[in-house]
Amino acid sequence: MQGVPQEIPREEALSAWCSGRRSWCGAALLVFVTFSVAAETTAEIERLRERGAYVLRASGCVACHTDEDNGGQFLAGGRAIETKFGTFYSPNITFDREQGIGAWKAEDFFRALRHGIAPDGTSYSPVFPYTSYTRMRREDMFALWVYLASVAKSARKNTAHELAWYVRPRIVNRVWKLLFFESGVFRPEPGRSEVWNRGAYLVKAMAHCGECHTPRTRFGALDETLAYAGAAKGSSGEGAPNITPDAETGIGRWSRSELVDYLSEGMLPDGDFAGGAMAEIIDSGLAYLKPRDLDAIAEFIMALPPIRHDADGPEG
Numbered sequence: 001m002q003g004v005p006q007e008i009p010r011e012e013a014l015s016a017w018c019s020g021r022r023s024w025c026g027a028a029l030l031v032f033v034t035f036s037v038a039a040e041t042t043a044e045i046e047r048l049r050e051r052g053a054y055v056l057r058a059s060g061c062v063a064c065h066t067d068e069d070n071g072g073q074f075l076a077g078g079r080a081i082e083t084k085f086g087t088f089y090s091p092n093i094t095f096d097r098e099q100g101i102g103a104w105k106a107e108d109f110f111r112a113l114r115h116g117i118a119p120d121g122t123s124y125s126p127v128f129p130y131t132s133y134t135r136m137r138r139e140d141m142f143a144l145w146v147y148l149a150s151v152a153k154s155a156r157k158n159t160a161h162e163l164a165w166y167v168r169p170r171i172v173n174r175v176w177k178l179l180f181f182e183s184g185v186f187r188p189e190p191g192r193s194e195v196w197n198r199g200a201y202l203v204k205a206m207a208h209c210g211e212c213h214t215p216r217t218r219f220g221a222l223d224e225t226l227a228y229a230g231a232a233k234g235s236s237g238e239g240a241p242n243i244t245p246d247a248e249t250g251i252g253r254w255s256r257s258e259l260v261d262y263l264s265e266g267m268l269p270d271g272d273f274a275g276g277a278m279a280e281i282i283d284s285g286l287a288y289l290k291p292r293d294l295d296a297i298a299e300f301i302m303a304l305p306p307i308r309h310d311a312d313g314p315e316g
């Protein structure tokens with residue numbers, strides 16, 4: 001199998017077997033995994049927990065779900081996320097039964113990540129990037145779940161979002177999803193190298209680079225014709241530069257090791273440092289990644305088709 005992280009071969013193999021089969025397959029797989037976890041030792045749980053902690057870092061969950069600026073507890077939410085539709089506040093995702101997700105079943109969690117659906121059946125706003133996490137393999141979601149179960153609980157109450165009236169009803173999210181969202185797990189591209197596929201999985205299913213670096217249409221959907229070509233600064237949101245290998249407007253003049261250094265330490269080729277949202281993504285996430293994963297991300301990014309697009313330029 002290509003692009004498959006080596007840490008979890010058995011579950012991976014099963015999930016590959018499941019792909020393309022019916023939906024009960026995933027549930028059966030979960031039972032199997034849960035069973036085998038019980039049957040094997042606590043070492044197995046520890047391995048899943050470690051993998052989950054890693055997936056959490058790689059996926060940038062910490063940056064949004066921890067209110068770092070106000071000394072918030074780890075994953076207890078409350079962090080303000082400004083968008084042109086208003087301010088969202090990330091929810092508490094610790095296992096507190098009242099205020100967090102401690103009363104959820106694992107299936108609720110998988111449904112939130114894969115389909116953007118809450119336990120009560122309503123749909124989440126795509127500010128929660130399930131639009132990317134939908135591609136995550138089931139066993140990685142399961143590892144995340146196992147890890148979250150071990151995080152210190154917080155009884156912090158969720159803060160209500162402050163949104164424009166027209167996006168307040170949750171039904172809006174459902175309509176948005178019908179128009180712009182397709183759920184489905186990542187499929188490796190057969191013609192590509194294992195490293196490229198590994199990078200593609202990390203970028204598309206976890207690190208969600210495109211959620212910031214791809215511009216959006218006025219309806220908030222990603223404009224894939226300009227994939228990774230940079231998003232202009234909006235009225236309230238922060239922009240993000242072009243990271244395709246275009247020499248003029250992108251990072252075409254960067255070497256692969258410069259890109260890896262940037263992703264792990266935030267240092268730009270000219271010695272300056274990353275700021276804003278990127279600095280957060282690096283400090284609370286990418287900096288934790290293994291060199292081979294950072295290298296795989298660089299492989300994928302450097303192989304993107306170069307797009308000439310100056311996000312903040314006159315035609316941006």
Ligand code: HEC
Nearest residue numbers: 059060061064088089090091093112118124125127128129
């Ligand atoms: C860009 C910010 C952002 C990132 C990154 C992010 N989330 Fe969230 N998350 C949110 C917001 C905002 C909501 C609430 C969405 C809504 O109310 O429609 C949310 C909702 C959730 C919920 C539902 C909680 C509830 O009480 O209903 C879960 C579970 C969750 N996120 C887990 C995660 C996990 C796990 C990750 C990483 C894999 C992650 N999130 C990454 C912003 C983020």
Ligand code: HEC
Nearest residue numbers: 207208209212238239240241243273274275276277278281
């Ligand atoms: C939460 C939004 C967000 C996410 C997710 C994100 N970025 Fe960024 N990125 C930014 C912003 C904002 C900047 C500009 C940073 C600055 O002003 O210093 C940036 C800068 C960069 C730069 C520097 C480009 C230049 O010309 O200076 C690179 C390279 C980069 N990001 C790559 C990535 C990759 C690869 C990923 C996924 C692994 C990623 N980013 C995920 C927001 C994001």
